[in-house]
Amino acid sequence: MAGNSDPLSPRAKLAVTAGKAVAAASRAAGRGSGSVIGGRVALKLDPDLLARLAQNLDVVLVSATNGKTTTTRLIAEALRAAGPVVSNALGANMPAGITSALAGGSDAKFGVIEVDEKYLAGVARDTSPKCIALLNLSRDQLDRAAETRMLAENWREGLAGSKAVIVANCDDPLVVWAASSSPNVVWVAAGQMWQEDAWSCPSCGGVMQRPGDDWFCGECGFRRPTPTWALSGDHVLDPHGSAWPIHLQLPGRANKANAASSAAVAAVFGVPPQVALERMYQVQAVAGRYDVVQFQNRDLRLLLAKNPAGWLETFSLIDPAPAPVILSVNARSADGTDTSWLWDVDYTRLTGHPIFVIGDRKLDLAVRLEVANQHFQVCDNLDQAVQMCPPGRIEVIANYTAFQDLRRRVGN
Structure with a gap:
């Protein structure tokens, strides 16, 4: 790492080298990028490798059912205004893939990491993130993913007392429930088009009331927090009430919402909204999506x-x-x-x-x-x-x- 006073141990270096060699062999055999198998081998040789690789990075974790890969790309572009970034840009988002990505970023200042919802708590424990972005939770991979309420509960328990700044979508009740255990939350009004997984209160099971853009539980009073950032049409409203135009090459309202959350994350690291949003324009497609x-x-x-x-x-x-x-x-x-x-x-x-x-x-x-x-x-x-x-x-x-x-x- 740049300016690293605590270089990787010989064992960690061996693990990184072995992982890269296995990944290269996998690529040469035409079996994909090799990032997952390389990461698995590296973690076998040094189970603490992910924590070691993250220790001198300012880490951002991004988790959600939808939009993780795109938002990770947008945040990475924004943070490059403040220094070199390492990221799992191709979406290998479980510990092995994340380890492979960080092993390739020896001069990076920031680690911008997409994390599968089921692994968020563990990866947060290993990487001590400065910021965690939580975008949405909805039904997905029904045969093996926990029911959404259980995932929200796992996030809530895993992030309780976290030192990270949590940037969370206040329009998704499951995300709000998960983030509310953390002492430092920045709420973003990013919207929620799909509401079928958020009709019962995650706190008490009561029926959620949804007047207009608001929501609250009529039984226990659990309700939508007041946002400090908001998506408003083609603009992001910052905590001072200033409106910043969103210019993206990526289509659709969902990507504007991703940009709003990304601008809030960038601000945690001192990158102003105008700079962050201008840099996001560079992103044309994400792993072939929208091409x-x-x-x-x-x-x-x-x-x-x-x-x-x-x-x-x-x-x-x-x-x-x-x-x-x-x-x-x-x-x-x-x-x-x-x-x-x-x-x-x-x-x-x-x-x-x-x-x-x-x-x-x-x-x-x-x-x-x-x-x-x-x-x-x-x-x-x-x-x-x-x-x-x-x-x-x-x-x-x-x-x-x-x-x-x-x-x-x-x-x-």
């Missing part, structure tokens, strides 16, 4: 949507009907093998769009679209779907591994 690619002489825009909340946000981005839409759903282990979440998505929002369905679980999706009275065609693969699409830019929406499959096919 427009040429394939078979057509323009395809690649959109990732992994769960009901993500699909709801994504539908708001697509070109108006009759733009053709290709939907691809897999149910491999990285996606979660339970596809019952498809029934929580409002596919009537696609009415008027020609729809083409591909992916491992295309028949599950076809049944869901049939019930939603949508007109669609089931195709064998992307090539066939593109050939059948009418003119115009094609919107391609896919869940996690389906998105990776698409990127490989289009050479992105």
